[in-house]
Amino acid sequence: MARVPEAETGDDPRRHRAEVRRDLLALDAAGRRLPDLVRALSVLRLNGRQQPLTPRWATRRGHPARLHTLRGGIGLAGALATVTGADGVPLAVTAGRQGAANSWDLRTGRRRHALAGHTGQLTAVATLAPPDGPPLAVTAGRDRLALVWDLSTGQPRHTLVGHTAALSAVAVLTTEDGEPLAVTAGHDHTVLVWDLTSGKLRHTLRGHTDTVVALATATTPDGRALAVTTSWDGSVLVWDLAEGRGRHVLTDRADSVGALATATSSDGRALAVTTSWFGSATVWDLAEGRRLHLLNGHDRPVTALATATAADGHPLAVTGSHDRTAVVWDLATGQALRTLTGHTDQVTAVAVAPAQDGTLLAVTSGPDLGMAVWDLATGVRQEVLTGHTDTVLALATATAADGSPLAVTTSRDLTAGVWRLAGAAGPRPLLGHTDGITAVATTAAPEGTELAVTVAADHTALVWDLAAGRRLYPLGEPAAPVLSVATTTAPDGTPLALTLDRDRAVTLWDLATGRPQQVLSRSGRAVATAQTVDGRPLAVVLDRAAGLTVRDLSAAGSPAHTLTRRLEASALTVAVAADGAPLAVSSGPEAGLSVWDLVSGKHRFQLPGRTELAPVVSTAADGTPLLLTVGPDRTLTAWDLSTGQARHALTGHLGPVRALAASTAGDGTLLAVTAGRESGVAVWDLAAGRLRHTLTEPVNPIWSVATATLPNGTPVVLTTGDDQRVTLWHCATGRELHHFHLPDPGTLLAPVHTGFVVGYGTELAYFPWP
Numbered sequence: 001m002a003r004v005p006e007a008e009t010g011d012d013p014r015r016h017r018a019e020v021r022r023d024l025l026a027l028d029a030a031g032r033r034l035p036d037l038v039r040a041l042s043v044l045r046l047n048g049r050q051q052p053l054t055p056r057w058a059t060r061r062g063h064p065a066r067l068h069t070l071r072g073g074i075g076l077a078g079a080l081a082t083v084t085g086a087d088g089v090p091l092a093v094t095a096g097r098q099g100a101a102n103s104w105d106l107r108t109g110r111r112r113h114a115l116a117g118h119t120g121q122l123t124a125v126a127t128l129a130p131p132d133g134p135p136l137a138v139t140a141g142r143d144r145l146a147l148v149w150d151l152s153t154g155q156p157r158h159t160l161v162g163h164t165a166a167l168s169a170v171a172v173l174t175t176e177d178g179e180p181l182a183v184t185a186g187h188d189h190t191v192l193v194w195d196l197t198s199g200k201l202r203h204t205l206r207g208h209t210d211t212v213v214a215l216a217t218a219t220t221p222d223g224r225a226l227a228v229t230t231s232w233d234g235s236v237l238v239w240d241l242a243e244g245r246g247r248h249v250l251t252d253r254a255d256s257v258g259a260l261a262t263a264t265s266s267d268g269r270a271l272a273v274t275t276s277w278f279g280s281a282t283v284w285d286l287a288e289g290r291r292l293h294l295l296n297g298h299d300r301p302v303t304a305l306a307t308a309t310a311a312d313g314h315p316l317a318v319t320g321s322h323d324r325t326a327v328v329w330d331l332a333t334g335q336a337l338r339t340l341t342g343h344t345d346q347v348t349a350v351a352v353a354p355a356q357d358g359t360l361l362a363v364t365s366g367p368d369l370g371m372a373v374w375d376l377a378t379g380v381r382q383e384v385l386t387g388h389t390d391t392v393l394a395l396a397t398a399t400a401a402d403g404s405p406l407a408v409t410t411s412r413d414l415t416a417g418v419w420r421l422a423g424a425a426g427p428r429p430l431l432g433h434t435d436g437i438t439a440v441a442t443t444a445a446p447e448g449t450e451l452a453v454t455v456a457a458d459h460t461a462l463v464w465d466l467a468a469g470r471r472l473y474p475l476g477e478p479a480a481p482v483l484s485v486a487t488t489t490a491p492d493g494t495p496l497a498l499t500l501d502r503d504r505a506v507t508l509w510d511l512a513t514g515r516p517q518q519v520l521s522r523s524g525r526a527v528a529t530a531q532t533v534d535g536r537p538l539a540v541v542l543d544r545a546a547g548l549t550v551r552d553l554s555a556a557g558s559p560a561h562t563l564t565r566r567l568e569a570s571a572l573t574v575a576v577a578a579d580g581a582p583l584a585v586s587s588g589p590e591a592g593l594s595v596w597d598l599v600s601g602k603h604r605f606q607l608p609g610r611t612e613l614a615p616v617v618s619t620a621a622d623g624t625p626l627l628l629t630v631g632p633d634r635t636l637t638a639w640d641l642s643t644g645q646a647r648h649a650l651t652g653h654l655g656p657v658r659a660l661a662a663s664t665a666g667d668g669t670l671l672a673v674t675a676g677r678e679s680g681v682a683v684w685d686l687a688a689g690r691l692r693h694t695l696t697e698p699v700n701p702i703w704s705v706a707t708a709t710l711p712n713g714t715p716v717v718l719t720t721g722d723d724q725r726v727t728l729w730h731c732a733t734g735r736e737l738h739h740f741h742l743p744d745p746g747t748l749l750a751p752v753h754t755g756f757v758v759g760y761g762t763e764l765a766y767f768p769w770p
Contacts, residue, residue, distance in 0.1 A: 028060065081093050090399060144165060172217070228262060258274075273331065355421070435458035496510065525544055526541075570587075628662055720742070
């Protein structure tokens with residue numbers, strides 16, 4: 001049987017229960033695209049039973065390129081540096097906001113030493129491998145101290161005392177004659193130069209009038225050691241570290257510098273690159289103190305920067321910006337070589353590493369949680385590394401003992417990751433969303449393929465082939481993320497989607513190609529789709545300016561038909577009248593319930609009361625279309641859409657209702673399913689006006705309920721929520737049929753003809769019906 005790493009269930013508090021462990025490992029195997037392992041786990045008998053719910057596929061943010069997850073003592077580690085140990089093993093040092101620093105063996109993923117000595121938050125770390133001694137680390141903190149650590153022993157060598165306020169930056173270098181130096185800077189506006197052999201202060205450099213926020217070191221062709229510093233005072237200063245004096249003022253403008261790095265030109269000159277909050281970067285000659293090039297390629301703040309030397313000796317820089325792009329620059333000419341696109345949020349960290357074949361690789365990251373690996377020679381994105389569950393705080397590169405490039409990351413999820421940047425082995429996981437999934441809609445392609453469209457808080461909408469487990473394409477643009485979606489089918493069988501984005505644009509999409517067909521509105525509030533008796537698809541749009549409009553999607557260029565221009569509703573629900581006419585119900589907390597005939601355009605009814613939950617459509621045993629609503633008073637009401645009268649009203653909920661669905665028992669009895677924090681999940685007999693079953697007690701809130709009919713005709717209820725499982729219940733008897741454990745709370749359910757989709761955390765899984 002294929003091996004599944006312990007780390008995939010190692011942190012789950014339920015991992016010691018065999019059934020939970022089996023389910024989580026099966027879901028993880030589905031995410032790794034290991035179907036044989038999924039089947040082997042599903043037929044494994046535990047407590048005398050197999051698992052009839054078998055995931056066909058699942059998204060997974062883990063990646064085969066992830067070598068190790070560093071856990072324990074990481075904290076919010078906003079500072080990170082790497083170095084090669086005396087034994088050739090790559091090391092990383094993480095420094096956290098809780099005063100914790102640790103050194104890590106990147107070969108094994110184990111912590112080597114806890115570097116304890118600071119009494120406050122750590123703000124910076126730098127590492128150095130002197131030619132005749134063990135590797136060193138220098139940590140800086142808000143306790144006004146910098147500590148020098150011997151990374152071979154984990155013991156402090158020196159405590160550097162001299163600053164009168166919190167430290168903000170540290171850099172190190174080895175001079176031409178082999179002396180290791182450290183440079184520290186902070187909120188006291190000063191820059192201090194230290195001899196790392198003796199721990200003594202060499203120079204105090206004064207010239208800034210505000211906090212020094214970044215510094216870097218460089219060496220001139222004649223061997224002079226330099227430091228470059230940036231400050232909140234808007235200046236960039238160059239310092240001679242041997243003489244202990246200022247050498248140049250590169251700028252005295254008041255626009256804040258976003259990032260700083262140094263480089264070496266092909267003829268050996270020391271260069272610096274500074275970036276601006278106004279979207280530009282500048283290349284400086286440090287020996288002469290003059291500007292060489294102004295780099296204009298971004299239209300938002302540039303806050304991430306890395307430099308490297310190409311195989312031909314040309315110095316390069318990679319800048320990352322809030323405009324969601326990274327740009328590769330030739331520092332010799334000041335020209336932009338390539339623009340790296342693909343992030344859906346700002347790029348906040350950049351690092352560069354050479355591959356074993358000499359190719360330069362860049363790694364970029366940001367709040368979208370995906371780390372992209374780029375070939376700088378071609379601009380091609382080679383990988384998207386996923387695995388962190390929150391924003392990456394710091395990013396660095398290292399070289400493994402075999403010469404292969406590595407990346408190291410720290411994250412707000414309180415872990416650090418070690419990643420192989422080239423040659424990752426194993427099947428690629430099915431990548432999905434990077435933030436919570438908020439909505440899903442399903443439809444079918446002409447050949448019968450079932451499709452789903454998912455919407456998430458990561459600003460993306462994705463189209464999925466459910467049977468094949470393939471992500472087909474995204475809908476919309478990162479700049480205008482999709483908020484909601486509805487699906488339908490054209491007369492020729494083409495699957496269509498209607499999306500509403502954050503800019504309030506309503507767009508019609510061809511799901512067979514993933515291409516937009518037309519924009520139907522620029523001021524939408526809600527969207528829905530319906531079909532006429534003769535099969536024509538309709539787009540229903542609640543528009544801020546035009547009111548409630550209907551458009552026939554079977555006729556290209558068909559104009560919108562306005563039903564009303566004054567409507568304060570915020571949601572739409574579609575139903576079918578007894579005569580087959582499509583109906584729309586507009587609703588909202590303050591708008592009441594209005595029923596509209598979408599073909600005639602007539603207003604049929606105004607239903608009394610309000611609803612705070614989206615209404616659900618059902619059909620009575622006699623064929624009468626019903627609308628189920630739950631009002632602010634927690635009353636469940638079934639409205640007759642033929643007469644506009646309340647047919648049933650049930651009370652008994654102890655708190656707000658969070659989810660609502662409808663079904664029928666085997667004898668045709670109309671049932672409603674509700675879920676609430678105080679009432680659990682309840683099944684109501686609408687005809688008898690009574691509670692029929694309580695499926696779950698109010699221990700763990702259920703966030704989503706759905707109803708379906710199994711292939712054998714059994715009506716079922718599906719539930720998921722904070723219980724971290726998806727459960728199938730017999731709708732008529734209230735008996736639990738099956739359950740499957742999830743690694744995170746479930747957030748949504750979507751039954752289709754062949755199975756169901758469940759969303760949990762940022763992930764999505766598809767299960768065929770048992």
